[in-house]
Amino acid sequence: MSVITITGAGMMGSAMSVPASDNGHEVRIVGTPLDRDIIDRAKKDGYHLTLQQKLPCGIRYYQPEELTEALDDCDLLIGGVSSFGVEWFGNEVLPKIPKSLPVLSITKGLHARPDGSMCAFPDYLSSKPGCAGLSLNAVGGPCISFELAQRHHTLVAFCGHDPATLTHIRQLLATDYYHIDLSEDVLGIETAVAMKNAYALGVSLAIGLAEAKSSAGCPEEYNPQAALFAQSTREIYRLLSLLGCDTYETLYGAGDLYVTVFGGRTRRLGILLGSGLTFLQASEKLKGTTLESVAITKTVACALMKLERDGRADTKQFPLLMHIYRLICGETTAMPPWEAFI
Amino acid sequence: MSVITITGAGMMGSAMSVPASDNGHEVRIVGTPLDRDIIDRAKKDGYHLTLQQKLPCGIRYYQPEELTEALDDCDLLIGGVSSFGVEWFGNEVLPKIPKSLPVLSITKGLHARPDGSMCAFPDYLSSKPGCAGLSLNAVGGPCISFELAQRHHTLVAFCGHDPATLTHIRQLLATDYYHIDLSEDVLGIETAVAMKNAYALGVSLAIGLAEAKSSAGCPEEYNPQAALFAQSTREIYRLLSLLGCDTYETLYGAGDLYVTVFGGRTRRLGILLGSGLTFLQASEKLKGTTLESVAITKTVACALMKLERDGRADTKQFPLLMHIYRLICGETTAMPPWEAFI
Numbered sequence: 074m075s076v077i078t079i080t081g082a083g084m085m086g087s088a089m090s091v092p093a094s095d096n097g098h099e100v101r102i103v104g105t106p107l108d109r110d111i112i113d114r115a116k117k118d119g120y121h122l123t124l125q126q127k128l129p130c131g132i133r134y135y136q137p138e139e140l141t142e143a144l145d146d147c148d149l150l151i152g153g154v155s156s157f158g159v160e161w162f163g164n165e166v167l168p169k170i171p172k173s174l175p176v177l178s179i180t181k182g183l184h185a186r187p188d189g190s191m192c193a194f195p196d197y198l199s200s201k202p203g204c205a206g207l208s209l210n211a212v213g214g215p216c217i218s219f220e221l222a223q224r225h226h227t228l229v230a231f232c233g234h235d236p237a238t239l240t241h242i243r244q245l246l247a248t249d250y251y252h253i254d255l256s257e258d259v260l261g262i263e264t265a266v267a268m269k270n271a272y273a274l275g276v277s278l279a280i281g282l283a284e285a286k287s288s289a290g291c292p293e294e295y296n297p298q299a300a301l302f303a304q305s306t307r308e309i310y311r312l313l314s315l316l317g318c319d320t321y322e323t324l325y326g327a328g329d330l331y332v333t334v335f336g337g338r339t340r341r342l343g344i345l346l347g348s349g350l351t352f353l354q355a356s357e358k359l360k361g362t363t364l365e366s367v368a369i370t371k372t373v374a375c376a377l378m379k380l381e382r383d384g385r386a387d388t389k390q391f392p393l394l395m396h397i398y399r400l401i402c403g404e405t406t407a408m409p410p411w412e413a414f415i
Numbered sequence: 416m417s418v419i420t421i422t423g424a425g426m427m428g429s430a431m432s433v434p435a436s437d438n439g440h441e442v443r444i445v446g447t448p449l450d451r452d453i454i455d456r457a458k459k460d461g462y463h464l465t466l467q468q469k470l471p472c473g474i475r476y477y478q479p480e481e482l483t484e485a486l487d488d489c490d491l492l493i494g495g496v497s498s499f500g501v502e503w504f505g506n507e508v509l510p511k512i513p514k515s516l517p518v519l520s521i522t523k524g525l526h527a528r529p530d531g532s533m534c535a536f537p538d539y540l541s542s543k544p545g546c547a548g549l550s551l552n553a554v555g556g557p558c559i560s561f562e563l564a565q566r567h568h569t570l571v572a573f574c575g576h577d578p579a580t581l582t583h584i585r586q587l588l589a590t591d592y593y594h595i596d597l598s599e600d601v602l603g604i605e606t607a608v609a610m611k612n613a614y615a616l617g618v619s620l621a622i623g624l625a626e627a628k629s630s631a632g633c634p635e636e637y638n639p640q641a642a643l644f645a646q647s648t649r650e651i652y653r654l655l656s657l658l659g660c661d662t663y664e665t666l667y668g669a670g671d672l673y674v675t676v677f678g679g680r681t682r683r684l685g686i687l688l689g690s691g692l693t694f695l696q697a698s699e700k701l702k703g704t705t706l707e708s709v710a711i712t713k714t715v716a717c718a719l720m721k722l723e724r725d726g727r728a729d730t731k732q733f734p735l736l737m738h739i740y741r742l743i744c745g746e747t748t749a750m751p752p753w754e755a756f757i
Binding site for chain 2: 214215216217220221225226227228252254279293294295296297298299300302303304306307310320321323324325327328329331332335336409411412414415
């Protein structure tokens, strides 16, 4: 038995407690300052407010000020924050752990440097004060949190720079429903799966456009969705190529995109924008929800524009991403630029 | 104005009449011997029995014995048969046309030679008696026939060996809703899009497996579907690699797979098999429907086994395809071999 501590009590971080518990480990979940209500309730009866289900018996819950206690004698740290919690995780948690403690991060996103170059979060985090020398690994691949928490078959990839550590982490978490590939291509996998949030918004535009023609809840139009899906994978492929990664990792992004189109905030935003709302109107409707799709779209579109100014990229290779970006900025309407697709 | 003749009055062939008509061409649809009822009805009032809608005014309809008349002064021949009609098309139609008449085939599938090597239908057809020297081109990419007939945005690829001919055919058929890429990689595109029928069955197994756990029509489980979707794209990538094609064409297959999972016979078969029916029981329920998914699975799985016997392939690289094949053969149950996935 090992001790596995999960920092961040959101849906995805908390869902990781299920395969961790099923492997017989001691599991501790530490909330961020935004998770107080979730932790308060879970401490009472193990019910998770946003996953809307009871987590396995025996899990211990901690508020952020109890972090040190939660990290005591821990064998694996799971970083369970969204991209908006990366700074908290890098500033408040990582500098407090021993260098020998392996970290597995579920955060999806990319960090763009001022010159437009991009790096995966594990590599960005390892450049922060007090974080050098940590073993930072990440999870990619299609996984809806509540489905993992319900033990549906799920196939993901753990990526990191040390194969032995990856094998060790897999052994701690794999179950007969949680299947785990391993890869050392951190930037490739993290880029592919981060982009799925942007492109799931793009695919969902087709649902909103169909609703604008007829009515909300009308039959979906799959030809336009599939056209946008295929274009999304082409642009992920090109981004991987631009970053010098193996384009094979596009396929992790394709699986992740497939699952993301079916539900959640990104789909809702895409449908609202597709149906004709401005970004401000749509954001108002989605008040209180974090929008990973908007963050990654802005990060990568702006990075590409910077690279283009230096002659190191061509935004015409990314017509769908740039369309989503302009739509978010209020500079265009939802209809995709079909003739620009290549 | 040009004259465009479509042979095969099935849903997809007939749907091509819509962009053809919208371009102002004279359009003629010739039924195969299996399409008599469709042609009889369409001759009366233009209503298409299986698309369940009226086709554009002005289209002319022909029974197979009127083929010669339908081909007279024709500028483009669209081969609108399923893979089960390829022999009819190659034996009864192609030898009767002039070498100067370009052909665009919508048929999806692959032809396997006795030694296990595989070729795309256009290349197979050009090897038949009387067909040498014909300009045989094909359509790949995601397109549900009735959505094209309803003028929903659709993005496909025309592939062939002569760029000038491809450009000409695109000019005849492109509209503001029918968007067309061009590619000279015939084997790559045709392989990717043919395989989607096999793998859409594979992804749909997850829907049936979920129904077997709870009940028909229960909420879908997207993590298993996405895992199977991602594995499908990995295996398409490997097949393209094995055949010496550009693996970029995998992305056409991904778009096509996306659209195929959402409806039609392949999905129904996958759900029935996933829910626990044997292939014979499922076929009984689907009586009368052609099963492209079964045909392509058998063709490619058998070809791979032949190649493996000669040391030229490794079926372990295609665990999902081989699982679908064994399921169809009654040699296994529906649960995917998760641990074999690579």
